[in-house]
Amino acid sequence: MMRSRPIGVAVLGMGNVGTEVVRILLENSADLQSRVGAPLELRGVAVRDASRPRPIDPGLLTEDAAELVARDDVDLVVELMGGIYPARDLIGTALKSGKSVVTANKALIAVYTGELSTAAAENGVDLYYEAAVAGAIPVVRPLTQSLAGDTVQRVAGIVNGTTNYILSAMDETGADYDDVLAEAGRLGYAEADPTADVEGYDAASKAAILASIAFHSRVTASDVYREGISRITSDDLEDAKKFDCTVKLLSICERIRTDDGERISARVYPALIPLEHPLATVNGAFNAVVVEAENAGRLMFYGQGAGGAPTASAVLGDLVMAARNRVFHGRGPLESTYASLPVAPIDDVPTRYYVSMKVADRAGVLQQVAGEFSKRNVSIAAVRQEGAGAGARLIVVTHRASDRAQSETVAALEEMDSVIKVSSVLRLEGTDD
Structure with a gap:
């Protein structure tokens, strides 16, 4: 049966994503x-500057996000502002007022998912955040629903488009x-x-969200071991080939x-992967x-991130x-943390290494x-x-x-007289060795 009363939606933020959400809604x-x-x-x-021309009725714009969230005719709040504050307070207020929330805010969810999920559960409303990980790719819902009866062993992926563009171009x-970073900036x-x-940092927030859902344990961004790509050189990519x-x-x-006993490893770093691995392409x-x-x-989810x-x-x-849940008095899946698995420090994680070093060109170096x-x-x-000579490398x-x-x-190795310089250290993933 069609519900007669409309469902009121408030959108917080009108950047690229917010503009598209509003467009599709209308x-x-x-x-x-x-x-x-x-x-x-x-x-x-809600926007920062309501005087700026935007492709909607100006009467819908407001600079007072708190007042918009508090309105009695708002049933659902869509938070697309980003950042921790004031998003955390606005979402918390909405949930405690009995309003469901949809957000794409990975930084917030990766830190405060426990607090916000508890507020949603206590007030009988939904907190959804599919868009917080990998853009359009459905990953959160398959983990929370489609695989709810299975045991997930591993989740690994490329979840940041900027870094993937840079490494692909290099x-x-x-x-x-x-040079590639500068070009990536010019292209947007x-x-x-x-x-x-x-x-x-972005990938670590997403890893925390995925680990929390996959392993029914609360993992925050600070639990994730993190390394970036700023030290990767063109030589590393040539050597990988x-x-x-x-x-x-x-x-x-x-x-x-x-x-x-059993633990969770959650980590982000640049790594070598074999060309036959599905993520390599x-x-x-x-x-x-x-x-x-x-x-x-093994299941693979791929698309625009x-x-x-x-x-x-x-x-x-x-x-x-x-x-739909508002209409039919249903509820989405609640946060599941029953396993409460601890997060293992990176020191305890089994890994493989790729080490490139400049060495002295003399007998016995390899043995040392x-x-x-x-x-x-x-x-x-x-x-x-x-x-050979000054260019000798292992x-x-x-x-x-x-x-x-x-x-x-x-x-x-860095302390050895025969090793002039350890040029690069990367991990190797995607193999059974």
Whole structure:
């Protein structure tokens, strides 16, 4: 039955995503009404400067977000402002007032998901955030619903389009990092301040969200080990090709076994992956997430990871679900933290290393280098020697060992007289060794 009373929607923020959300709400109102079971009516849009020309009725614009959220005729709040404040307070107020919330704010969800999910549960409303991870790609809902009866073992992916564009361009053209970053800025792929992207903060927030959902445990951004791509060189990418690999910034969340029992590893770093791995072919600004579950096996989700229209698609999907629940008195899935698995420090995580170093061109150097790996029970999988004289170089790829043992080995190499410089250290993922 069609609900007679419309569902009032407030949108907070009208940047690229907010503009697209408003456009779709207004242009597709008839279809959305049929899908929801009641009309969705836009009550207002909160912006910083209501005097700026925008493609909607100026009467819908307001600079008072708190007043808009508090209105009695608002049932659903869509938060697209970004940042922690005032978004956290506005979302909290909405939830405590019995209003469901849809947000794309990964930074907020990665830190305050517990607080906000508790408020939603206590007040019988929904908190949806599909758009907070990988834009248009449906990942959150499959993890919370489609795989709810399975045991997820691992979630790994490319979840930041800016860094993937940069690494793809470096790989294809041989250009240096700084040049490609500048070009990414000119093309609109990189922000004026790209720190959140290139240093891995954005990907770490998304990893925290994915780990929390996949492993039924509360993981925050501060729990995620993080490294960015700013030290990656064109030489690293050329060397990767010699081992039939490429370099990607990966977000990895997995269950691991330690001496203390089962734990979660959540980490973000640039890594070599074999060219035959499904993530190796994800190029440009695209995103992809690979989920490995006990019974479902390996699943891959691929598509546009950012952008106004793609992200708006994910927001509208959440909005329709939340609105349907209002109409038919249902509820979406609640936060699940029953497992409460601890997060393992990076030192305890088993990894593989790729180490490139300039060495003295004299007899016995390889034996000395191999000895440092052997002292810490780190097995060498492959060694490549290049150049001679001042240009002599060793590239070592290890088998799996604890990250502590690997990093201690690298530290020891840096102190050796026969090692002039450890040029690059990367991890190797996507192999069974």
